Amino acid sequence: MATKHSRAAARLMISPAVLLLLGWMIVPLAMTLYFSFQRYNLLMPGMEEFTGFTNYRFFLTDPAFFAALLHTLQLVLGVLVITIVGGVLLALLLDQPFWGQGIVRILVIAPFFVMPTVSALVWKNMFLNPVNGLFAHIAKFFGLQPYDFLAQAPLASIIGIVSWQWLPFATLILLTALQSLDQEQLEAAEMDGAGPMSRFTYIMLPHLARAITVVILIQTIFLLSVFAEILVTTNGGPGTASTNLTYLIYVQSLLQFDVGGGSAGGVVAIILANIVAIFLMRMIGKNLES
Amino acid sequence: MNMTIRALMGACALGALASGALAETTITVATVNNGDMIRMQGLMDAFYAAHPDIKVEWVTLEENVLRQRVTQDVAAKGGQFDVMTIGTYEVPIWGSKGWLVGLNDLPAEYDVDDLLPAIRGGLTVDGTLYAAPFYGESSMVMYRKDLMEKAGLSMPDAPTWADIKAAAAAMTDKNAEIYGVCLRGKAGWGENMAFLTAMSNSYGAKWFDMDWKPQFDSDAWKATLTDYLDLMNSYGPPGASSNGFNENLALFQSGKCGMWIDATVAASFVTNPTDSTVADQVGFALAPDNGLGKRGNWLWAWSLGIPAGTQKADAAKTFVQWATSKEYLALVAEKEGWANVPPGTRTSLYENPEYQKVSFAKMTLESINSADPTHPTVDEVPYVGVQFVAIPEFQGLGTAVGQQFSAALAGQITAEQALENAQAFTTREMQKAGYIK
Amino acid sequence: MARKVSQNRKALVTVAAWAVGIAIFFPILWTVILSFKSEGDAIKTPFEVLSANWTLESYSTVQERSNYLRHFWNSVVLSVGSTLLGLLIAVPAAWAMAFVPGKRTKDVLMWMLSTKMLPPVGVLVPLYLIFRDFGLLDTRIGLVIVLTLINLPIIVWMLYTYFREIPGEILEAARMDGATLRAEILYVLTPMAVPGIASTLLLNIILAWNEAFWTLNLTAAKAAPLTAFIASYSSPEGLFYAKLSAASTMAIAPILIMGWFSQKQLVRGLTFGAVK
DSSP, rough: OOOHHHHHHHHHHHHHHHHHHHHHHHHHHHHHHHHHHHEOOOSSSSOOEEEHHHHHHHHHOOHHHHHHHHHHHHHHHHHHHHHHHHHHHHHHHHHHHOTTHHHHHHHHGGGSSSSSHHHHIIIIIIOOOTTHHHHHHHHHTTOOOOOHHHHHHHHHHHHHHHHHHHHHHHHHHHHHHTTTOOHHHHHHHHHOOOHHHHHIIIIIOOOOOOOHHHHHHHHHHHHHHHHHHHHHHHOOOOOTTTTOOOHHHHHIIISOOOOHHHHHHHHHHHHHHHHHHHHHHHHHHHHHHO | HHHHHHHHHHHHHHHHHHHHHHSSSSEEEEEOOOOHHHHHHHHHHHHHHTTEEEEEEEEEEEEHHHHHHHHHHHHOOOOOEEEEEEEEHHEEEEHHOOOOOTTTOOOOOGGOOOBBBHHHHHHHEEEEOOEEEEEEEEEEEEHHHHHHHHTTOOOSSOHHHHHHHHHHHHBBGGGGGGGEOOOOOOOOOOHHHHHHHHHHHHHHHHHHHOOBBBBBTTTHHHHHHHHHHHHHHSSSSSTOOOOOOOHHHHHHHTTEEEEEETTTTTTHTOTTTOOOTTGGEEEEEEEEEEESSOOOOOOOEEEEEEEOTTTTTHHHHHHHHTTTTTHHHHHHHHOOOOOGGSSSSSSHHOOHHHTSTTTTTTHHHHHTTTOTTSOOOSSOOOOOOOOSSOTTTHHHHHHHHHHHOOOOOOOSSSSHHHHHHHHHHHHHHHHHHHHHH | OOOOOOHHHHHHHHHHHHHHHHHHHHHHHHHHHHTTTOHHHHHOOOHHHHSSSSOHHHHHHHHHSSOOHHHHHHHHHHHHHHHHHHHHHHHHHHHHHHHHHTHHHHHHHHHHHHHHGOOOHHHHHHHHHHHEEEEEEEEHEEEEEEEHHHHHHHHHHHHHHHTTTTOHHHHHHHHHOEEEEEEHIIIIIHHHHHHHHHHHHHHHHHHHOOOHHHHHOOSSSSSOOOOHHTTSSOOOOSSEEEHHHHHHHHHHHHHHHHHHHHHHHHHHHEEEEEEO
């Protein structure tokens, strides 16, 4: 249906975006690849030399590496589960008629507008701090020992903070999807005697599948590189209890200024991210087709 | 795309030329968000009055962010800053690499010889001064006189670690939210490791032996860490593993700590009645020792350095000179009182009878003088630096080891495990960096 | 056909929805409350905080200490600039993908998204060196370029899903009438695409406004936005809850207000094609 002319025009129109992103991807990637085979510490200029796979060997045998890998997975999955389950429940609730819908919707989406550094700082100091934080005050009010969230459950606390930031996003998308659901279909099912649970399982959930997929895709992209929240709250600790892959690379390249080691880490992270990407795209491909 | 960038850069270059034609020079100063620096930003009118041709742009950042930004900038020659606030850790390393402008040509009225010898020594490499100290600090014991009295104890001027432990036990009253001792627990080479490395010196421990072999498997380190954990677990505040200088300061000011061993510069904050609820009850003592000849205090000076390669070295020098001069000290004294003068840099300040009236002046000077960065440990070591090791790798090492000790404080691992991990990690990194085979 | 809903049920849902809404909003509300308290009061128990005097002292301290307006203005320039630039590049691309789909369109789209998975910390040093050599450090133009590039995939995708929902028949009808490609875009598509473009614009302004890694690392004094402003309050000495709250409120208020006023437009396009 498209003419040759319009095809050529289309190509022309896509190319700026593609070329820019290609450049954005290839230039730093090429430099990162190059540096990853170099002994290159920013603090020791003049000692650069080719070292083969040394940087990779040190990065992959770093005891923190597997911990970081695991934490990255836990963080992504944890936040996904919380935001999707929470998002579906919230969407179901907000889809009902009630007084003040507009205001409540505004309240619910607000966290999405807060910059990650600010939300991390606010949670860390005003809420989770075991002496002056709000939760500590509440615990003391009930005569309980305040719980030291960031020391005792660092990763869970970070998952909580990040979930708070992303819950509005998931809720909104799921709510929009829910609102597009055919009411008549629901009513027909109700007449046929389907209970609320089976209506949810057989009609709503399949309808939401596509929206859920989108939430997973977008959030995963952002969650794989969660960084500011960790830097602000726990510095990856205690020990390496809340170090994810991004943070581990940060430690290498910006704390130790080991550009070689950091680059090797970066390459490893890119490879892993692409594995996730391929996996995601398969899933999306299935769901977004048609 | 390329064309646009070039065109834009052309435009920028033109803009730069145009602004260069004006007489005013703008220098960018990167600084840490500590009280003394913030205060200086409020007193800049005096500088502008004397130097109307210089304008100062401030970039105020939290310590860790600042350090990463300035290190990256100076090492990669980014040229974003004309003056950098750096410490005694950076100066020797950067100075020997030629990354800083030497300051030996400061005029006579600046009176370089007035700088405290210990501080000046820490900022000098091969006879060249590479940064001017803005304030200097050591660490000491700050304690609550009222609580000590209530416990029926008195604090010696030069306590031992046993004295500290006894006092902490006597003052702790967890029901009243009074914790006997507050110490740093937050991971970081400039946070818990500054304290622990200084403490370990008084226990006869060291980071490396003369062959650069890590020493965390030594008994001295084990004793250090065990005593530290014991103190904190029995008498420390909850959540200590995320407490750094600022968190502890807030705790002490709100009356929740019996003792706090930390930077001498904190003395002016805890005795300041507007911020501190315990201002009139604070006593001071030297950092503790174990009778081995070294005390557990450190030496640090936040200093102003000028990165080599800046186009505005002259204006930068004028500013650095002003900010670290005797006149600036007098200016602060006049506007904010003697207790708020940036401490620990000049002999003349401590000879000033007005300043001698300040409660913590004497103890601060004694603490600074008792630190020796060139011979920090009981045994001989191949490095300089009291609470750090002045090698480029130390930031990474110190922070990673600090993470382990912080985890031990949080109760996630035992002291033995923390030391084992620290030893393994440090050995690995030193191999990677080529110090040991 | 509207379903009959009992008033009881509606009341119940109202209570539940408001409770959840307030709970989610509470951290922001609490921050705003603390920002109007004195430092000494801000660390007290919740009851004491609420009954303590209200004061503007933290705001005046922050105002004295930092050049808020400059940071604010930089944030505006960076977020709006990068979004507009991004739209300029993305609209044609998304249009072409949606209306002249080729065999590879899906792959190209997915590949674009995958560039967002590049961990920024891993490529900071290389990029810093490039910026240094091109004289882009601490310039708004440099940051606009970076922010455009990191958000471009999201912009393209959002627009693509939006454009795809525009029925193809309308285009064909226009073509039959002899409309040129240009006319087709200008008079037929643009009006239909405006809502999608508007919500894309809003979302990307938010994303760019909140981007904290590149904006902090590639700026010093001149181009630093509000994210750098916050970095100087993150752990000051002594009591700092009230000042931190004030600075936080000042940093998030503009985007929060913009978000609230435009939430209808924003929400409409936030679907990413999730709704068929």
